[in-house]
Amino acid sequence: MKLSGPALLLLLSVPCLASVSIRSTTLPNGTVGTAYSATVQASGGCTPYKWAISAGALPAGITATPSANSKSLKLSGTPTTAESSSFNVEVTGCGGRASQASYTVEIQDNGNGTGNYSVDLSWQASTSNDVAGYNVYRSPDASTWVKINSSLIALTDYSDSTIAENTTYYYAATAVDTSGNESAKTAPVMVNIP
Numbered sequence: 001m002k003l004s005g006p007a008l009l010l011l012l013s014v015p016c017l018a019s020v021s022i023r024s025t026t027l028p029n030g031t032v033g034t035a036y037s038a039t040v041q042a043s044g045g046c047t048p049y050k051w052a053i054s055a056g057a058l059p060a061g062i063t064a065t066p067s068a069n070s071k072s073l074k075l076s077g078t079p080t081t082a083e084s085s086s087f088n089v090e091v092t093g094c095g096g097r098a099s100q101a102s103y104t105v106e107i108q109d110n111g112n113g114t115g116n117y118s119v120d121l122s123w124q125a126s127t128s129n130d131v132a133g134y135n136v137y138r139s140p141d142a143s144t145w146v147k148i149n150s151s152l153i154a155l156t157d158y159s160d161s162t163i164a165e166n167t168t169y170y171y172a173a174t175a176v177d178t179s180g181n182e183s184a185k186t187a188p189v190m191v192n193i194p
Contacts, residue, residue, distance in 0.1 A: 020045030020093035022101040028140035029106040029164035030079050036062055037139075037146050040073040040101070045093025047071065054100060056087030059107045064089075074144070082109035108164045118161035119169065119191050125156050126175035126183065135174045135182065136160070142170040142188045152176055167193050 023041045030036040036059075042049055048070040058064060061080040064073050073089060085105050092098040121136060133152025137145040138160065148160060163169060172185035 018045050018093070018095065019097050019099070020049065020091055021099045022089065022091055024101065027075065027103045027105050028169070029108065029167040030059065030062075031162055031164045032079050032082050032107060032109045034162040035078055035146050035148075036076060036107075037144050038075045038105075039141060039144050040075070040089050040091075040103075042071060042073075042091040042099065045097055046095055048094060050092045052090045052092075054088045054090040057085060058087055059083060059085040059105055062105075079107040081107065083107050106164065106166065117163055117165065117193050118159050119163060119171065119193075120157065120159050121171055121173070121189075122157040123173045123186060128175065128177060130178045131175050132178045132180075133176055134158075135176060137172045137174070137185060139170040139172075139188070140168070142190070145172065145185070163193050165193055169193065 020042055021044050023043055024039065027038045027040070049066070051064065051066045051073045053064060058075065059079050059081070060083065062075055062077040064075050066073055085107065086102065088100050088102050090098055090100045123134070133154050134156065135147050136149050136153065136158045138148045139145045148162070149158065169191050170188040171191065172188050174185050175183040
């Protein structure tokens with residue numbers, strides 16, 4: 001009987017050549033002195049992604065931080081100057097393919113909460129017996145939420161005057177009990193500011 005030799009197995013590693021693309025088409029505007037939060041999301045290609053501001057500059061007071069899984073870039077901070085900022089965001093997949101998107105963000109000076117518009121919110125009271133108060137959350141995309149009240153709200157209404165013109169906001173409220181436990185958020189409500 002003839003002994004056969006080992007078979008040679010050749011493995012070829014091919015870099016991922018799929019395209020990566022930025023899915024976020026716009027970013028919300030902001031106001032001086034009010035917390036800002038927005039997310040630029042990408043998909044396709046292979047991770048980890050590398051993010052960069054490839055042209056222009058973010059508004060003063062805003063920083064960019066990649067998410068833990070690198071699939072998004074979070075813009076956050078408190079704007080310090082009323083300005084119009086134009087900038088490009090670039091994402092590069094692990095295979096070297098890149099995508100770029102251009103954004104313009106208007107940071108408006110609303111006179112410390114006395115701007116042209118305000119959003120008046122109201123909600124139904126919680127049926128729990130031990131409610132200490134309520135929190136109100138705002139989001140540019142119904143997924144990245146920022147609490148906008150500094151202390152618990154005793155009543156079931158709230159007025160938000162720290163908003164920017166030409167921007168879409170989402171709002172939700174929660175109830176907090178006397179032990180500090182917080183309920184789930186209400187269904188988001190969308191508001192378009194002209």
